[in-house]
Every structure is written in C-alpha cells, then in structure tokens.
Amino acid sequence: MxxxxxxxxxxxxxxxxxxxxxxxxxxxxxxxxxxxxxxxxxxxxxxxPSVFYESLREEADAGEARPHRYMTNPGYPEVREAIASHLATRTTVPYTADDVCMTVGAAGALNAILRVLLDPGDEVVLQSPAFVEYPFYVDNFQGQTCVVPPRPDFLPDVQRIADACTANTRAVILNAPNNPTGRIYPERTWRDLGRALASVSAGLARPIYVIFDDPYHHLWYTDAPPPEPARSYDQVLYVTSFSKDLGLAGERIGYVAVHPGAADRADLHRALPFALRVLGQVNAPATMQRVAARLIDHPxxxxxxxxxxxxxxxxxxxxxxxxxxxxxxxxxxxxxxxxxxxxxxxxxxxxxxxxxxxxxxxxxxxxxxxxxxxxxxxxxxxxxxxxxxxx
Ligand SMILES: Cc1ncc(COP(=O)(O)O)c(C=O)c1O
Structure with missing residues (x-):
C-alpha cells in the first residue's frame, strides 16, 4: 500500500x-x-508515591547544588549508572551506564531509536493489535510498517514475524504487558523469537533489532514478574518510562538501554544521544532524571x-x-x-x-x-x- x-x-x-x-x-x-x-x-x-514528592522538595531545597542547565545529551552519569545497575540486577545482563540514554518518556526513546536505525524505505515489523502511535513514529523517518497478526491467544506468532522480515527490516517493535490486550509474553516466546531473528539476521548484512517497549513493566498480576527478553536475544533495545506505574506520564521521563551484546553497541551509544539533539529533545528533563534515579528501585x-x-x-x-x-x-x-x-x-x-x-x-x-x-x-x-x- x-x-x-x-x-x-x-x-x-x-x-x-x-x-x-x-x-x-x-x-x-x-x-x-x-x-x-x-x-x-x-x-x-x-x-x-510519597517519595516522589519528598524528592521534589529535596531538589528544590538543594538550590544550586542541583543544576537545571543542559547536561550531556544521554543524561547525568550517576542517573544512568543507577539505571544500569537496576537493569543488570533485574535481567542478569551486564548493562553499564554507557548503555543507558535518558529520554523524554518511552515515546521519546522510540523516536530516537527509529531516527538512528531507519533510512527511508527501511521496514519495521509490528504486531497487531498495536499501540496506535507506532506507525506514526515509523513514518516520522520515512520507514515502512509491516503489521503481522498475532496468534489467536494474542501472543506473538514468531514464525509470522520471522517470515515478515526482509533484507530491509531493521526492527520488530513488541510491547508486553501489552496495550491493548493486557497479555504478557512467556519466556518461551522470547526464546523462540530470539532464535528465529538470530537465524534471519545471519543471512543479512545488518541485525534485526527487537525494540522492546516496556512502559507497563511493573504492572503485572501473574505469579511472577514478566520475563526479560534481553536474556534471550542480544539485539534488544530496551525502552521504558516512569509514566505508567508511578503515575508520572506528564513528567516525560524514560530511557533506552542498549543490550551489551548488541552488534552496533558503540555506534548506538554515540548515535542515540545525537538523535535526541537533532530531534530537539536535547536531553531528558533534568530534575526528573534525578528523581527517577531515586525511584528506580522503589517497590x-x-x-x-x-x-x-x-x-x-x-x-x-x-x-x-x-x-x-x-x-x-x-x-x-x-x-x-x-x-x-x-x-x-x-x-x-x-x-x-x-x-x-x-x-x-x-x-x-x-x-x-x-x-x-x-x-x-x-x-x-x-x-x-x-x-x-x-x-
Ligand atoms: C505501548 C506504549 N508505548 C509507549 C507509550 C508512551 O509512553 P510514555 O508516556 O512514557 O511516552 C504508551 C503510552 O500509552 C504505550 O501504551
């Protein structure tokens, strides 16, 4: 079309x-x-939570000690360090501060990633039903979306996703806990997907990234927390925010974390902050970065x-x-x-x-x-x- x-x-x-x-x-x-x-x-x-308001008061009371100027584009090093350490503990994947880039919510992270990955005409695979903004984000960079239906139980149809990938495919965007289905994808789905995409990527000049959009990470009602796709596939770009679980959607704070095993890890470290600049995001909100670092491990x-x-x-x-x-x-x-x-x-x-x-x-x-x-x-x-x- x-x-x-x-x-x-x-x-x-x-x-x-x-x-x-x-x-x-x-x-x-x-x-x-x-x-x-x-x-x-x-x-x-x-x-x-009340710790959010305490952190805000503390920020205000600290005055000049907590600056509000521009900082390096990917964000404050100590904030990125705190987030990398949280992610490394949670996933057992050895993220470092360099892998983390603070963003303007999950939406800002998705746009920065697509700015980095896509040349005009490059393809991004989505699974229906999908967050309504994804096709617009892809279109921002003249990408093409390819929408794959899910299995009848709304879990990803791994074979269909793999079959939809071509030499022009740069990424698959997946989100779970899912908007709008409420489904969480089991460990096995991620393992199968990782294997399938590794095999498709092996025949291509560039890897196919999984952009794992995870703003609902902490909102699960199952027996255990959702599985971590980064344990099953190295080419995962992890996106999340503090919007949904902490009720901070209007404060616009999130981040992207590059998998330490990603094929283009060093290039991504340089390119993502540059994307923030050229997209006019410049850097994630200063105060919210510091507050987020305090909230990252909050129960x-x-x-x-x-x-x-x-x-x-x-x-x-x-x-x-x-x-x-x-x-x-x-x-x-x-x-x-x-x-x-x-x-x-x-x-x-x-x-x-x-x-x-x-x-x-x-x-x-x-x-x-x-x-x-x-x-x-x-x-x-x-x-x-x-x-x-x-x-
Ligand atoms: C699946 C999904 N991804 C991303 C976003 C955007 O989140 P944020 O407010 O952190 O930019 C939303 C918001 O509704 C969402 O549902």
Missing amino acids: PIAHRIHDALERASWIRKMFEAANILRAERGADAVADLSLGNPSNEP REDTRAYYRLRRDRVFDALDAAGLDFPPLEGAFYAFPKTPIPDDMEFCRRMLDKGLVLVPGTAFGCPGRFRMSYAVAEDVLERGLKILREAL
Whole structure:
C-alpha cells in the first residue's frame, strides 16, 4: 500500500481515540460528569508515591547544588549508572551506564531509536493489535510498517514475524504487558523469537533489532514478574518510562538501554544521544532524571495492588457478562470481543449510554473493544454497571 494511504489509514484508526475523547467531553457537558464513565484512556489514575514528592522538595531545597542547565545529551552519569545497575540486577545482563540514554518518556526513546536505525524505505515489523502511535513514529523517518497478526491467544506468532522480515527490516517493535490486550509474553516466546531473528539476521548484512517497549513493566498480576527478553536475544533495545506505574506520564521521563551484546553497541551509544539533539529533545528533563534515579528501585506493590483491585472487578464483570477476553495479565487494559460483530457500532451504542470505550478497529483489530481500568473506582463501577445493563 502506498505510504500516504497507510498513514491515512493509521490516522483514521488513531482518530478513534480522539473522537471518543471529544465525545466524552460533549456527553459530560450535556448530561453531567456523573452520567459518563470514560474508560477510553491510558492515562494512569494512581498518584505518584510519597517519595516522589519528598524528592521534589529535596531538589528544590538543594538550590544550586542541583543544576537545571543542559547536561550531556544521554543524561547525568550517576542517573544512568543507577539505571544500569537496576537493569543488570533485574535481567542478569551486564548493562553499564554507557548503555543507558535518558529520554523524554518511552515515546521519546522510540523516536530516537527509529531516527538512528531507519533510512527511508527501511521496514519495521509490528504486531497487531498495536499501540496506535507506532506507525506514526515509523513514518516520522520515512520507514515502512509491516503489521503481522498475532496468534489467536494474542501472543506473538514468531514464525509470522520471522517470515515478515526482509533484507530491509531493521526492527520488530513488541510491547508486553501489552496495550491493548493486557497479555504478557512467556519466556518461551522470547526464546523462540530470539532464535528465529538470530537465524534471519545471519543471512543479512545488518541485525534485526527487537525494540522492546516496556512502559507497563511493573504492572503485572501473574505469579511472577514478566520475563526479560534481553536474556534471550542480544539485539534488544530496551525502552521504558516512569509514566505508567508511578503515575508520572506528564513528567516525560524514560530511557533506552542498549543490550551489551548488541552488534552496533558503540555506534548506538554515540548515535542515540545525537538523535535526541537533532530531534530537539536535547536531553531528558533534568530534575526528573534525578528523581527517577531515586525511584528506580522503589517497590511497586502499592501500584500493583491499586490496579489489581480494578483488574479483578473488570474480570468479574466481563466474565459474568460471558464476554470472550484475553487473560488480564498486566498493564491496565481489557480487550474483549464485542457482542455484535461491528465494534464501532457497539462503541457508539455504549457511548450513547455514557460509557466511553475504544473500538478494536483503532488498533487494527476489529470485533473487539479496549477498556481501560486506569480510572477512579466509582468511574469504573459506573462503567461496568452500564456494560452489565446493556448486555
Ligand atoms: C505501548 C506504549 N508505548 C509507549 C507509550 C508512551 O509512553 P510514555 O508516556 O512514557 O511516552 C504508551 C503510552 O500509552 C504505550 O501504551
């Protein structure tokens, strides 16, 4: 499909989220806020932990001792050191400070990576349903996206991903805990994917990177934390942020970590900070970098408990309604099948009743809807009541 059409297509799909957002505002103005349950957004509803506010106070009290000037583009060395040490402990992969580049959220990291990897016409493989912004990020650098459907259980179809790779493929972007399905990919998937991509890359001049987009890392409701893809494949560019689990999405702080075994490790160390410069990000916010270093090892049990409560309510409601939905393993979304085939019509009907959802079509996956449970408890209860009564 020509690039203009593909982007138009992506725009059409992404504009569903905007349309829903605007419709929710109109409904609120017409019927009052209490008549609307907006479960359409991925905007964290949890408050940052108290240590965040303590760190901010400490930053302010320290005055000149905590500068606010430009720093080296990849960020403060001590912050990168703290993050590398956290990652090395968590993954057992020996990350160093040089591997870490602080960024303006996960979105800033994804754009910096794509700026570095892509020449016009280079390809990036995505798996549907995908975060709606990915195709735009790829398009920023005149890349081409190739979208691969998942397995019926919404886990990656490794063979399909490998088959989609060509000599022009530079990267596969994957995200788990996943937006919008809520799935976490098991260790075995990463091992199989690592093997498959290593084998495809062996026949090519350049490696195929996995850009592992992990902003929901700490939001898991399974027996154990999500597996670490960096243990299964050396060509992993790890992306995450403090946006979702710590409720800091508006503060725009994240990072990319280059795998120590990456084929272009040294070049990536130089190129990523340069990409921050030329993209106008320059460096990640100074104060937030220092605060992030203090929060990196902060326990996330409270956040998990906060979302688990909501996740359990969503599970009970969807289950009682007899809807088919992938296991609610992580992040803060459910992605059920719509009870009628037309997901857009279903979301329109729900909107009429005051419940704001996103049709699966927005994620390239018709016949489903995304429901976010990153909302206050009373809003969630209202939304689930509307859904129960409508089904
Ligand atoms: C899968 C995924 N990746 C990246 C982002 C962007 O995260 P950030 O706010 O840290 O830029 C989001 C935000 O919704 C997301 O859902």
